[in-house]
Amino acid sequence: MTDTARIPESLHEQGEYNFAYLDEQTKRMIRRAILKGIAIPGYQVPFASREMPMPYGWGTGGVQVTAAILGRSDCLKMIDQGSDDTTNAVSLRGFFEKTAGVRTTCETAEASIIQTRHRIPEKDLREDQILVFQVPIPEPLRFLEPRETETRKMHALEDYGLMHVKLYEDIAKNGHIATTYAYPVKVNDRYVMDPSPTPKFDNPKIDRMAALQLYGAGREKRIYAIPPYTKVKSLDFEDYPFEIQKFDKPCGLCGAENVYLDEVILDDKGGRMFVCSDSDYCEERRADGHLGPMAADPAAARVGNTRTGETIR
Amino acid sequence: MNLFHAEDPLLQVHNVTRYYGDRIGCSEVSFDLWPGEVLAIVGESGSGKTTLLNCLSTRLAPTAGAIEYRMRDGAMRNLYQLTEAERRLLMRTDWGFVHQNAADGLRMSVSAGANVGERLMAVGARHYGNIRSTADDWLGRVEIDSERIDDDPRSFSGGMRQRLQIARNLVTQPRLVFMDEPTGGLDVSVQARLLDLLRRLVADLGLSVVIVTHDLAVARLLSHRIMVMRHGNVIETGLTDQVLDDPREPYTQLLVSSILQV
Numbered sequence: 050m051t052d053t054a055r056i057p058e059s060l061h062e063q064g065e066y067n068f069a070y071l072d073e074q075t076k077r078m079i080r081r082a083i084l085k086g087i088a089i090p091g092y093q094v095p096f097a098s099r100e101m102p103m104p105y106g107w108g109t110g111g112v113q114v115t116a117a118i119l120g121r122s123d124c125l126k127m128i129d130q131g132s133d134d135t136t137n138a139v140s141l142r143g144f145f146e147k148t149a150g151v152r153t154t155c156e157t158a159e160a161s162i163i164q165t166r167h168r169i170p171e172k173d174l175r176e177d178q179i180l181v182f183q184v185p186i187p188e189p190l191r192f193l194e195p196r197e198t199e200t201r202k203m204h205a206l207e208d209y210g211l212m213h214v215k216l217y218e219d220i221a222k223n224g225h226i227a228t229t230y231a232y233p234v235k236v237n238d239r240y241v242m243d244p245s246p247t248p249k250f251d252n253p254k255i256d257r258m259a260a261l262q263l264y265g266a267g268r269e270k271r272i273y274a275i276p277p278y279t280k281v282k283s284l285d286f287e288d289y290p291f292e293i294q295k296f297d298k299p300c301g302l303c304g305a306e307n308v309y310l311d312e313v314i315l316d317d318k319g320g321r322m323f324v325c326s327d328s329d330y331c332e333e334r335r336a337d338g339h340l341g342p343m344a345a346d347p348a349a350a351r352v353g354n355t356r357t358g359e360t361i362r
Numbered sequence: 363m364n365l366f367h368a369e370d371p372l373l374q375v376h377n378v379t380r381y382y383g384d385r386i387g388c389s390e391v392s393f394d395l396w397p398g399e400v401l402a403i404v405g406e407s408g409s410g411k412t413t414l415l416n417c418l419s420t421r422l423a424p425t426a427g428a429i430e431y432r433m434r435d436g437a438m439r440n441l442y443q444l445t446e447a448e449r450r451l452l453m454r455t456d457w458g459f460v461h462q463n464a465a466d467g468l469r470m471s472v473s474a475g476a477n478v479g480e481r482l483m484a485v486g487a488r489h490y491g492n493i494r495s496t497a498d499d500w501l502g503r504v505e506i507d508s509e510r511i512d513d514d515p516r517s518f519s520g521g522m523r524q525r526l527q528i529a530r531n532l533v534t535q536p537r538l539v540f541m542d543e544p545t546g547g548l549d550v551s552v553q554a555r556l557l558d559l560l561r562r563l564v565a566d567l568g569l570s571v572v573i574v575t576h577d578l579a580v581a582r583l584l585s586h587r588i589m590v591m592r593h594g595n596v597i598e599t600g601l602t603d604q605v606l607d608d609p610r611e612p613y614t615q616l617l618v619s620s621i622l623q624v
Contacts, residue, residue, distance in 0.1 A: 206446060211484075217472075217479055289490050
């Protein structure tokens, strides 16, 4: 992943992108921020976020992080809400195919870098993989304390009582902790961090994950990281412990249990089913012969057959 | 009441001076405050009362002078040499600050229970049931109905907000509470009830209080000792009854005689 610093002659010709779009100086700046982030797990490192050729909210932070760590031998996977074939994932995959010419894949096991929005793959990640998150609002205290000067001070002094005030309010108003995504965590017993808008279902996967996790927020100009095998604890109360979402039915297509499911509307007569949000995981299971209760339904089968080729733009 | 038995002062103020550019906020103020003592700072508006209070409570650094406070371990520490973390811990455990406008001291968008529980959670309480029952207990002590525990302070009346603010400050059993015109803006009957409540809590908990007020009746009811300020200087100080019944300075005489009699 470090062989991009040598700039080939051909790049000086007109009309060529530098490898992975960003210039080498910018990539070095971002790498420095990433290294600092890894050294201080959960700490938000400010960086000089660049204007990217896509709107904010599309993952400009994640794209910059990916561009900075991408090498020619890498294999890239892009997911959006767990799926490889949604607009965001397809467009960003196309972006890197065009500007870096790297190999892309839909298979979790094959990828060396996975950029994601809202989900962590169901399959366990390995030490030689990197997970890059697109983050809209990196500051977990933002909606409780609007002043940036104050939130920075709170992080510095480990003054996190306010975070529990929010959870208290949840229980007082709803009878349980009603926060279901962007669920605050404490990293390595020090920094409270927002794990980006992933459902809290994925929080246990962040804890002591084998892969390196990098979080990039383009508009807010922050990068933070969780090194492999770092302790990450979801905040809770002793008498209201952290719980993940539970689904009472298995995936309609592949029959998987204990995975995160999306609701899919099948027709306008109330027909619907719940399917794996991780499309690659679901397809792999079906290829292995697992069938869910809805797999034979023609409407459901249409949903399941949207596999994209690796080069669809 | 341990007022007359305490040997060591809780707070020592030495020559505190605060300038706003060339203008004087308060000048050369010195006094000691003992545990369990209630000190009223009175004077007309612009006399430097609030400047002094802000200096004492580390909200505004004085231009000159020193303020020492006896920490729970018995050591005297200069407040402006504490680290930011120590100062914050002090402010949310050992101290309280009651603002004139309750909205400044409360978190208006979270429930009454969370407002009272915030300090507990800040010092590490992590058991919802215990936090809630403590909050409930404190709401009872400031005469707020238990069933309002999940309501926002926005739906509370002015008097209730002020009482909620007091509960929020007292929940960690502070030893020193600063009050900035706690009864300002309340109507007379609500004021009377609040003063009654304050007087009882202060006596029960043995609190030391520095209270800033322009209302001499409030000073008379709550305080043991009084300091009269004018143009940033302390012009007279003494036992409350003594100063109010037999003022020495012409300005204090004027202040006392200007109370409306009904």
